[in-house]
Amino acid sequence: MIIFFDKLPSTNDYGLKYGQDFQDWTVVWAKVQTKGRGRLGRTWYSPEGGLWFTIILKPGRALPLLTLSFAVGVVEVLKRKGLDVYLKWPNDILIKRRKVGGILTEYDAQTGILVAGFGINCNLDIDDFPIGIRDQVTTIRRELGHDMMLYGLLEEIIKELKPIYEDVVAGKALRWLNAWRERSRSIGCxxxxxxxxxxxxxxxxxxxxxxxxxxxxxxxxxxxxxxxxxxxx
The missing domain is CATH 2.30.30.100 (SH3 type barrels.)
Incomplete structure (x- = not known):
């Protein structure tokens, strides 16, 4: 199930707050996030044109390797679109040292809810971002020269992630950790x-x-x- 909002403060916050009301693999998708956040509480700029969504999961426990494993899935989808993407520890998706996306997973031990939040800079221009980060980001539009259908991209990513999640929950995350190593340029730096x-x-x-x-x-x-x-x- 996909729940769509024109605007939310944060899809992850929504998932953590209301996750118990929804089934496993419910997707919270917002056209705009007004208080999107990334790792270490950083602001994640989320204007209209990007793909901002959270998957509500109910594993009942923390899954330390889920972020790295899910990152592999997103990279595979973006590579099929013709993008030369790679990974940077722990949660960044890069093209030519510029961030095109990221993942933030959070777990609430009291409810057993785990949310996996995704931000991908899709149909945006560099000028859509604050001046202070324009030299650090890129977008799919900038790299490919055309826009992408957001709903289609969302569906493709979800399909890619489901078997990865099943492996991680079953204790078979090592294959995805190895896949992350192959797609990362962090090791050796x-x-x-x-x-x-x-x-x-x-x-x-x-x-x-x-x-x-x-x-x-x-x-x-x-x-x-x-x-x-x-x-x-």
Whole structure:
């Protein structure tokens, strides 16, 4: 089932608040998000023309590898559209070092609701974004030179993600973790990780079976689950 809104503050917030009222795999789709957000509480600019949606899931537990696994599915769909996309840990979808999309998964332990939010810059121009981020983003329109039917893209992504979700829930996420490694350009990069209490500099060597980024430093290997991560390709 797809629930469509002309405008919502955040599709993820809606899914977390009302998820118990809907069945598994209900999709919350908004033409515009007024308070879209990404990782670490950052603002996710979501004007009309993008594809902004959340899938409501009810696994009853957290799924640490779901973000990375779902990212593989989105990349496969976009590649079939002719886009040269790749992944950056933990949740960015890039073209030529510019962000074209991202994924934010959140789990509510009290309700057992997990929401997977997706933002894809589709039928937009660079000038549609705030000046401060225009050199960091791109859009499908910019890359392909034409617009895309949003509903068709949404349907194709959902179809791609369902078997991935079944594998992750069944404990078979390793194949998707390996697929993420193949589609990522994060491994092998120098990184700077800013944490609340310190800054880590090192070399990204892998992701582990919990989806944590492994960074080799002069003092050993750090396992990164959060923080501001800057990759130097």
């Amino acid at each position: 120098s990184v700077v990780v800013t944490l609340p209490d310190r800054t880590i500099k090192g070399y990204a060597i892998d992701v582990d079976e919990q989806g944590r980024l492994l960074v080799r430093t002069d003092f050993g290997v750090e396992k990164i689950i959060a923080g501001e991560v800057k990759f130097i390709e």
